[in-house]
Amino acid sequence: MNQETGASQIPESIPGWGSLEFSRRMGLKALGVAAAAGGAGALSQSAASYAASGSNVIKIGYVTPQTGALASFAGPDNYVLKLVKASQYFAKGIKVGATTYKIQIIVADSQSSPTTAAQVTTQLIQAQGVDIIVTSSAPETTVPVSTVCEQAGIPCVSTVCPWEAWYVGLGGTLSATGAAQSGAFKYCTTFFFGVPEFVNCFLPMWNRVQKQTHAAKIYAGMFPNDADGNAFRAAFPPIVAAETKNAWKFIDGGAYQDLSTNYTSMIQTFKSGGAEFFVNAPLPPDFNTFWKQASQQQWRPKLATVAKVMLFPTDVYALGSLSNNVATDAWWTPYAPYKSSLTGMTAKQFAIGYQQFTGQQWVQSMGSTYSLFEVVIEALKKVKNPHDRSAVANALHHVNYTGISGPMNFNAKTSPAPGVAIIPPVGIQWKPGSKANVGGKVWPWSPYVVDNTLNKQVPLTGVLRPTNK
Amino acid sequence: MSTRESLSSLDVRRSTHSPLITLVGSVVLVSLFSVAPWIVPAWFASILMNFFILVIMATMWNLLAGYSGMVSIGQQAFVGLGAYATLFFAIKGMSPLAAIPLAALACGVIALPVTYLLFRLRGGYFSIATWVVADTAMIIIGTVAYLGGGTGHYLPGLSNFDPVSLTHVQYLASWSVALVVVIGTYVLLRSRLGLVLASMRDNEVAARSAGAHVTSARRIVFIVAAAGCGAAGAVLAISQPFVQPGNEFSMSWTAEMLFASMIGGLGTIEGPIIGSVVYFVLFQWLGQYGAWYFIVFGSLAVGIAIWQPRGLWGALRDRFHVELLPVGHWVRERRSAK
Numbered sequence: 001m002n003q004e005t006g007a008s009q010i011p012e013s014i015p016g017w018g019s020l021e022f023s024r025r026m027g028l029k030a031l032g033v034a035a036a037a038g039g040a041g042a043l044s045q046s047a048a049s050y051a052a053s054g055s056n057v058i059k060i061g062y063v064t065p066q067t068g069a070l071a072s073f074a075g076p077d078n079y080v081l082k083l084v085k086a087s088q089y090f091a092k093g094i095k096v097g098a099t100t101y102k103i104q105i106i107v108a109d110s111q112s113s114p115t116t117a118a119q120v121t122t123q124l125i126q127a128q129g130v131d132i133i134v135t136s137s138a139p140e141t142t143v144p145v146s147t148v149c150e151q152a153g154i155p156c157v158s159t160v161c162p163w164e165a166w167y168v169g170l171g172g173t174l175s176a177t178g179a180a181q182s183g184a185f186k187y188c189t190t191f192f193f194g195v196p197e198f199v200n201c202f203l204p205m206w207n208r209v210q211k212q213t214h215a216a217k218i219y220a221g222m223f224p225n226d227a228d229g230n231a232f233r234a235a236f237p238p239i240v241a242a243e244t245k246n247a248w249k250f251i252d253g254g255a256y257q258d259l260s261t262n263y264t265s266m267i268q269t270f271k272s273g274g275a276e277f278f279v280n281a282p283l284p285p286d287f288n289t290f291w292k293q294a295s296q297q298q299w300r301p302k303l304a305t306v307a308k309v310m311l312f313p314t315d316v317y318a319l320g321s322l323s324n325n326v327a328t329d330a331w332w333t334p335y336a337p338y339k340s341s342l343t344g345m346t347a348k349q350f351a352i353g354y355q356q357f358t359g360q361q362w363v364q365s366m367g368s369t370y371s372l373f374e375v376v377i378e379a380l381k382k383v384k385n386p387h388d389r390s391a392v393a394n395a396l397h398h399v400n401y402t403g404i405s406g407p408m409n410f411n412a413k414t415s416p417a418p419g420v421a422i423i424p425p426v427g428i429q430w431k432p433g434s435k436a437n438v439g440g441k442v443w444p445w446s447p448y449v450v451d452n453t454l455n456k457q458v459p460l461t462g463v464l465r466p467t468n469k
Numbered sequence: 470m471s472t473r474e475s476l477s478s479l480d481v482r483r484s485t486h487s488p489l490i491t492l493v494g495s496v497v498l499v500s501l502f503s504v505a506p507w508i509v510p511a512w513f514a515s516i517l518m519n520f521f522i523l524v525i526m527a528t529m530w531n532l533l534a535g536y537s538g539m540v541s542i543g544q545q546a547f548v549g550l551g552a553y554a555t556l557f558f559a560i561k562g563m564s565p566l567a568a569i570p571l572a573a574l575a576c577g578v579i580a581l582p583v584t585y586l587l588f589r590l591r592g593g594y595f596s597i598a599t600w601v602v603a604d605t606a607m608i609i610i611g612t613v614a615y616l617g618g619g620t621g622h623y624l625p626g627l628s629n630f631d632p633v634s635l636t637h638v639q640y641l642a643s644w645s646v647a648l649v650v651v652i653g654t655y656v657l658l659r660s661r662l663g664l665v666l667a668s669m670r671d672n673e674v675a676a677r678s679a680g681a682h683v684t685s686a687r688r689i690v691f692i693v694a695a696a697g698c699g700a701a702g703a704v705l706a707i708s709q710p711f712v713q714p715g716n717e718f719s720m721s722w723t724a725e726m727l728f729a730s731m732i733g734g735l736g737t738i739e740g741p742i743i744g745s746v747v748y749f750v751l752f753q754w755l756g757q758y759g760a761w762y763f764i765v766f767g768s769l770a771v772g773i774a775i776w777q778p779r780g781l782w783g784a785l786r787d788r789f790h791v792e793l794l795p796v797g798h799w800v801r802e803r804r805s806a807k
Contacts, residue, residue, distance in 0.1 A: 115519070122512040226619050227620050255619060257619075
């Protein structure tokens, strides 16, 4: 246990994983999220009456942040939905038992607000009578949506949210090291990864750069005083310490306020502590400010591995040359040898199609969004009545297939909690674009797979380099 | 005596119509809203609940800005403190519902010393200082590990309700607090203090020269508004029920209060309520058009400020000469005196 963090400070359970990350510019806030969620309990009866009806249409609700602070996650929505709707089950219907059911997808915008997410979910259930709900993008979306679904008894699949946040948000509890302690959810499932995967994605990259540069094994943590920041502060250093037998020393930059504009004292702490590696979990604009100030103040870590930021090309373009060789995680890339379970389309074709359709560089959330619908089809293949909520929920908990996001098993022995499928991320670095990349078009900055420790099936496309020499 | 004759020829009344209409209307509305969660769909009850929280906040903001000329842009300080007071009492083992009046009281008590700091400043300086107070409160609360720090804390004490009755309890909490706040404001404005406030609203210098204790009236209003916003914060915490500094102390609460009061009409009781209705209708309607609602809200606020500074209710009242909740007096010439 690293003395910098102090074992006694680690809480029994990690508080706030279930909390929602609020930024000040989200407009109408989380006002009554759980209230709306609680309200859904009243809907379970009406939902059940829908279940009894023998409609031969299966309605899938998709809750996504198409506008607001999280809108970049939903960028690929239109393209993904177009492909999904054109695939055979969605275009021609799916045969369940003796009946062929048509599948209808109803999209609802969460406006990046937890309140709205809960409200539109309630409306999808009550007004539209959806059978299944799928949702994506950050705890602000997936937690309120899942809470409503669990209380209303509607099967739900979510993604792009650390599983711990989803788990605690639904009422589960975690141990000090972040393992699931108690809680199992009947209707809700999720596929993504958690803090241990962040550690195991970043640590191999630190080790490799450390060998190249012989830098000190000291890493700096920029963790804000908010739900994600405090969760990383609580779990990341202990896992690193346990896995490396205290070989790495942690320097905490302090629990700063979100949207701070001056990081001088934090940068001084990192400099005077001799930190050579960097990990964080900030709001995207805060990383932008911090990274510029760090450069101006001559703090240049040998390797920066960032979480929650630099996921999308637009964030990276905004930082310009300061993005060079900044590393982060990728849960989906076009380089993986995976195929759509709906159509057999390869990951590469999927990305090239996106770039042609939108004129923009591929983004990693396209894979996870697509898989939401693959998972639903996998579950529907296993039930006798698609309107039977319990049966569909149970089938979702046992989905085990390989699709565009690779192998996924919701009932694996290695699953951290019931109904959670882990898709291991790979390490990527942002570097100037190249013709050799997918699609052959040169973008200002592109992600290169530089470390595949967690998923050897994804080939390397670039060489891991220090962020700063 | 000519004076007495002219006085006796004047008719002074409060209502523009029979008070019975107001009374019966109020009773009907109150009963309807009290049973609403059992008759309207669950999602609509949750919208109504949020609506009442806004009504509470806008009514309080209107007392400050509309009557006493104190344009506070830091009222979220008391929303946040109210939420955290509720959390504190709930962690101590009290029912969050019982903590609502205590949270309001705590905010009132905190507001008293704050007035001695703020009342040294005027106009824009006052406004900025209220903001500083709010951010300071947020940063201090964010360092208290007992209350969850920056991560926030789950509000305990509500787990013994099943999901359906929890919704009802949350709705009734926000509805009853809104009712108390609106009735309280009505009573306050019809009191002697209300007279002072009305004179301050119309002309502060004249009020002062006529012997009104403007500063102490201001102080009372600031404390009342703090307590009211504290109650709103308490209800907010119960409705979530998760308390997190960045959300409870969010500037957007003040933006919403300001919008609802301005659109509805400052310096009237009805204005903030009508403004809240407009806000929620627009929000529901424009929600599907993404970021457009910000643009529409902003343009509407600017338009109203320029062309209809008395707000929607001001325009209606001037046109139709109606008062739903009369706090002033109407003076008319008595026809029968001739």
